[in-house]
Amino acid sequence: MENKEPTQERWVFGGVRVHQNKRVHYWLSPNGEGRYFKAAGSYAVGAVYNARVTRDDDGGTYLHGRPGYTGDRSEDEELRDQLSAKTRAAELQLGLDARERAAKREDPVELAIKRLEYLTASMHPSSRTAFATYVAVRLARAWK
Structure with a gap:
């Protein structure tokens, strides 16, 4: 470029979207092209902003700084409704993904293993093998 x-x-401003498993902001350019940018700042869905941009010859669009609110909103009510609905869906998906990650962190087996890792790390290296053997024997006895 x-x-x-x-x-x-x-x-x-087109709202929040999930793109490549990440939270991004979706913007519509004057010609109606949708673009994803890193989520930064707080904007109103369907509102119009002054954006400083450059475009390269390969079709790339680069946003410089944060767009400034003009006080206007898109005159296309149907577009605003669609953008808002898609934003709500993306926010729900992002929330669900966050809850799933939390549930995985709270998995009882993973928590038990993390506790064993912590205990093992605090031991003298010469005691670690004995401790691992002790844990393995205790688990094996539970299979009976």
Whole structure:
């Protein structure tokens, strides 16, 4: 990309999305192209913002800084409704994903193993093999 000066455009904030398993912001450019950018800042879905952007010859669009609120909103009510609905769906998915990660962290077997790891790490290296053997024997006895 050659060194171009950013231009100011009026973009519509499209809300939150899940892209490549990450929370991103979705923006609509003046020509209706949707773009994903790293989530930063707090914006109103369907509102219009002044965005400083550059475009390269390969179709890449780069957002410079944080877009500034114009006080306007998209005049397309149906578009605003769709963007809002998609944002709610993405927020629910992100919340569900976070709860699943928390549930995995709270798995009883994983918690027990983490506790054993902690205990093992605090031992003198010469005692670790004996401790691991002790744990294995205790587990084997439980199979009877």
